[in-house]
Amino acid sequence: MPETLISSEVNFDAEGKQHGFLRLPHSVHRSAYGWIPVPIVVIQNGKGPTTLLISGNHGDEYEGQIALTKLCHELEPEDICGRLIILTMANYPAALAGTRISPIDDGNLNRIFPGNALGSPTEMIAHYIEEVLMPMCDYMFDFHSGGSSLLYPATLLRGLGHSSEEQDTLLELQQAFDAPYAWVFTSGGGPNTTARTAMGAAGRKGVISIMAELGGGGTVSRSILALTERGIKRLLHCIGSLPDYRPDAANGTRELQVSGSVSAYDSGLFEPYLGPGDEVTEGDEAGAIHHPEEPWREPTVIRVSHSGIILCKRFQGQVERGDYLYQIAMNLRETKQ
Numbered sequence: 001m002p003e004t005l006i007s008s009e010v011n012f013d014a015e016g017k018q019h020g021f022l023r024l025p026h027s028v029h030r031s032a033y034g035w036i037p038v039p040i041v042v043i044q045n046g047k048g049p050t051t052l053l054i055s056g057n058h059g060d061e062y063e064g065q066i067a068l069t070k071l072c073h074e075l076e077p078e079d080i081c082g083r084l085i086i087l088t089m090a091n092y093p094a095a096l097a098g099t100r101i102s103p104i105d106d107g108n109l110n111r112i113f114p115g116n117a118l119g120s121p122t123e124m125i126a127h128y129i130e131e132v133l134m135p136m137c138d139y140m141f142d143f144h145s146g147g148s149s150l151l152y153p154a155t156l157l158r159g160l161g162h163s164s165e166e167q168d169t170l171l172e173l174q175q176a177f178d179a180p181y182a183w184v185f186t187s188g189g190g191p192n193t194t195a196r197t198a199m200g201a202a203g204r205k206g207v208i209s210i211m212a213e214l215g216g217g218g219t220v221s222r223s224i225l226a227l228t229e230r231g232i233k234r235l236l237h238c239i240g241s242l243p244d245y246r247p248d249a250a251n252g253t254r255e256l257q258v259s260g261s262v263s264a265y266d267s268g269l270f271e272p273y274l275g276p277g278d279e280v281t282e283g284d285e286a287g288a289i290h291h292p293e294e295p296w297r298e299p300t301v302i303r304v305s306h307s308g309i310i311l312c313k314r315f316q317g318q319v320e321r322g323d324y325l326y327q328i329a330m331n332l333r334e335t336k337q
């Protein structure tokens with residue numbers, strides 16, 4: 001067992017369905033010997049792959065948290081082959097607060113891997129995931145959304161794979177998840193092993209990983225939640241963990257690569273003219289930033305920087321210089337390794 005101060009209430013080697021907490025020691029004014037309770041469910045039945053399913057990596061992203069919570073209720077050991085390790089609120093303090101980053105240490109879990117066994121609570125969680133959980137795993141699925149500030153359509157994210165075999169597997173997972181869009185990382189040959197994300201951690205540990213952006217704006221979309229629940233079961237079926245599940249016909253996925261973004265260079269109130277899925281041409285008007293503190297001032301016109309399709313848009317109305325307003329993607333040009 002690598003050095004960690006986190007102790008698990010579940011036994012990762014036991015058959016059956018267990019639930020409990022990862023206890024992260026946290027000594028504070030109101031609780032001298034207290035611990036942060038990171039919820040964990042482990043379901044194991046005989047031989048098969050081990051998969052780590054993560055939501056609440058960012059605390060204000062909800063579809064994944066709901067879908068994995070429902071999955072914990074639905075699945076019994078006899079339904080699966082192998083082992084599922086489920087973290088519904090991976091950065092528990094952030095998820096409890098409904099914020100992207102932890103209110104305890106300002107830690108952004110998906111920017112802090114490989115973490116630190118003796119670091120801040122968020123660093124300790126990252127270290128535990130990368131050094132304790134990942135080495136047990138064959139697959140890692142990490143479910144995100146646009147959070148409070150962005151709005152995405154249901155979009156799978158994947159790398160190109162480090163080998164042709166991994167490339168084939170990632171394509172099969174993408175087809176299984178069957179989201180309307182897939183954002184394919186075309187640089188770095190798959191999850192970049194220097195990345196400070198959960199996918200980066202997976203890459204360092206030889207774990208095949210995908211993630212997904214599933215809505216956002218601090219809301220829950222019932223249609224995207226349904227796609228998420230269906231997609232998770234299809235993923236588990238695809239890897240042989242849910243043998244009796246019968247997937248329905250696939251709808252198909254449009255593969256994209258991100259080609260650019262549009263940022264605010266001014267502060268004010270953002271009036272978006274575009275939304276996810278809109279086809280755009282470079283130079284199109286994308287929105288306006290209004291200046292009610294100087295109502296005599298002309299609005300700042302925002303223009304599209306690249307031709308393509310709007311993948312995500314800023315959800316919040318208030319903007320400052322440097323805020324991300326749109327992400328623009330284009331059809332994937334298949335890049336062979």
Ligand SMILES: [Zn+2]
Nearest residue numbers: 058061144145
């Ligand atoms: Zn996220």
